[in-house]
Amino acid sequence: MIRILVVLLLLMVSPQFVAMAQTERDLQLKSEPVPPVAAVAVETAEIPRTPPNLHPSPPEPIRSDQLERAIARGIEFLIKDQNRDGSWGSAERTKDLNIMAGIGSHHAFRTAVTALCLSSLIELDEGKEPALSRAIERGEAFLFEQLSVVRRDQPS
Structure with missing residues (x-):
C-alpha cells in the first residue's frame, strides 16, 4: 500500500x-x-482486500463446431508445413539463434517432431482427404528411412 x-x-x-x-x-x-x-x-x-476465489467456476465449454474448425486448421497447417522429405520440424529455422547441440540431436529432433505430427494426423485420418493420406504416407516413409540413422545424442 x-x-x-x-x-x-x-x-x-x-x-x-x-x-x-x-x-x-x-x-x-x-x-x-x-x-x-x-x-x-x-x-x-x-x-479492503477481496479474498481469492479458490473455487472458480469452470470455463465455458467449447462448442463442437469451434473444435472441428480448430482441428481442421491444425491439419491444414501440418500438411502445408511438412518438409519435402516428409518430415516436420527443422534445426535450420532457428530465428537466427545459434544452437549448440551434439551431432545426432538435430536428426533426433526432426524425427521426434515428425513422429508427433504423424501421430496426430493418423488419429484424425478418416480416409476422406487425399492430401492428408499423402502427408501420412510421406511422414511414414521418412520415419522408416530414419530407423537406421537416428541415434542418441549422448551415449548412456
Missing part, C-alpha cells in the same frame, strides 16, 4: 523535480543555494 502512495506522490511531484533538475545546474554555476524540497507526510489507508 505504501508503495502505491509513494509512486503516486512521485508522479505528482515529478514536474517540480524536473524543473529543479534543470535549474540546479544553473544554480550551481551561480553558486547560489538550492531551495529545499518540501516533505509530505503520507498516511496509509487500508485497502
Whole structure:
C-alpha cells in the first residue's frame, strides 16, 4: 500500500523535480543555494482486500463446431508445413539463434517432431482427404528411412 502512495506522490511531484533538475545546474554555476524540497507526510489507508476465489467456476465449454474448425486448421497447417522429405520440424529455422547441440540431436529432433505430427494426423485420418493420406504416407516413409540413422545424442 505504501508503495502505491509513494509512486503516486512521485508522479505528482515529478514536474517540480524536473524543473529543479534543470535549474540546479544553473544554480550551481551561480553558486547560489538550492531551495529545499518540501516533505509530505503520507498516511496509509487500508485497502479492503477481496479474498481469492479458490473455487472458480469452470470455463465455458467449447462448442463442437469451434473444435472441428480448430482441428481442421491444425491439419491444414501440418500438411502445408511438412518438409519435402516428409518430415516436420527443422534445426535450420532457428530465428537466427545459434544452437549448440551434439551431432545426432538435430536428426533426433526432426524425427521426434515428425513422429508427433504423424501421430496426430493418423488419429484424425478418416480416409476422406487425399492430401492428408499423402502427408501420412510421406511422414511414414521418412520415419522408416530414419530407423537406421537416428541415434542418441549422448551415449548412456
